Amino acid sequence: MLTKSQAKIFFLAGTIIFSVLFLGLSYDTHVNKHDDQTNADKITPEVVAGKHLWEANNCMGCHTIFGEGAYYAPELTKVIERRGAPYVKGVLMSPTPWGEHTSGRKMVAYGFSEEEANNLISYFEWIGKVDLNGFPAKPKYEIKKTK
Amino acid sequence: MKYTTQKVAYWFFLSALGLLALQIVYGFIMGFAHMGMDGLHDFIPFNTARAVHTNLLVCWLLLGFMGSAYYIIPEESQNELYSPKLAYIQLISFLAVGVTAVIAYHFNWWEGRKFLEIPRPLDYLVVVNVLAFLFNILMTLFKGKRQTTTALVLTMGLLFSALLYLPGMIWFDSQTLDSFYRWYVVHLWVEGVWELIMGGILAFLLIKITGVDREVIEKWLYVIVGLTFLSGILGTGHHFYYIGAPSYWLWIGGIFSALEPLAFLAMALFALNMYRKGEKKHPNKTALNWTLGAAITSFVGAGLLGAAHTLPNVNLYTHGTLVTAMHGHMAFWGAYAMIVLAIIAYAMPNLTGRKLFNNGISQYAFWLSNIGMIGMTVAFGVAGVAQVYLERILGVDFMETQKEIEPHFLVLVLCASGFTTGVTLYIINFFKFGKPTNEALVAAS
Structure with a gap:
């Protein structure tokens, strides 16, 4: 025993x-x-400035990045690939709450300056190219909306 | 109670329950927002509510752990607390920092890193505060008449919690490294050193309530905390699957996190066996309910529901969905909230001398809060699984998916109302005991 x-x-x-x-x-x-898998050499001062903005505004309190954060607003790891930079820039610089009249779920109107929006986009571009071992997975099916 | 300085614990418990009540209010704000009712958006946007909800959880649990230590350590070391004055200063300063952080979140002042949102200058104050707490506990132990395993395990848990807070304070330009070391704090707290704290409190309660020999209980305590670290340390790997870390974490994290339920299973079997073995029939059935409840619910919430989505091929689809919220709610409730409520239920009659052991209100508090939490977990689970199938398997847009799963949040809010009624009854019962008194000391001896 x-x-x-x-x-x-x-x-x-x-x-x-x-x-x-x-x-x-x-x-x-x-x-x-780390450096090879994340393309660390592409972490420019703009990417770092974008990360500072990401944290200073607690974007993770609604969104997820690398699947981490809250589950209230869209996952942003591949947001540039999915939506394109101009759309994302529009959201970031919007002076009124984004989504108010479309999705019903509002985003805080941060009204970022062009430079700030560009820094955040640089950050998302770097994020989108990190090797994440297959995340996010491609959906297995593609369904069409009927109405 | 056996030592007058144990009274300090009361004020920590009172503060902890106050913050728990506030945490629940912010939980409702988020629940309604998920249902499409975010009328408070302009004053309390979702990210504020979320940061307040999770940070208050951490704050009240830490206050609960500290209160537990201030109650348990004098009794275990057979010595008065080294400095009750320092304990009061530490409580007031901790509350001041916590309240400042909560207010700050309403004014966009934070460090937006999940669970570690507290602004950097306040981080340093937390460190000073925790050092003062540890100094007080360690000095009490050092000057005590005996050093028990229970006291040692509890203190080790608190000491390592303080040390592990530090990696979370380092700045990294890379989001991958930022996330990697953030889990050093968050995972190694909740699936590591906090389990030492839980184990220490559980062992103390079982010794007192069941009357089983200390040597037997403490032997199994070592086995349980051994299993916790054996699985939990490398189990951190399940957080490294998809953040830009090497792929070997997929199988290391997968294997070791699949073993994590073992520690919780051992804890549940241990508590039930000690209860059966015990010859002493302690009159405080409420404390017994919460103690056994914590051991069983933590196995279901932290162990089973964690294992349900921890394997890499499952987690690839569930990662970053409401499935995590399902696991998170019951895990924190079972493992940590319930053990704090257990020690409060045990300590209050001893601190105040009022033997309100098994009144109706304490029974309703236990059952309503637990049934409410089970309902909430199911609602999160159904919403999460529906989200996984719609968004991750069928490719439906995120916002459209959220619209489809809104009804589950009505169920969530209804169950949360039951849960809140239970917690409210618990708090009402807490006040029925009145304040701690030295007369209780006389009664106990």
């Missing part, structure tokens, strides 16, 4: 072994793999 000291060894040894493994894999991800 297991004794308390054996149980303690199981806990301590397991924790140490798996922590070391995790840190090792994290090192490999960060140092060896």
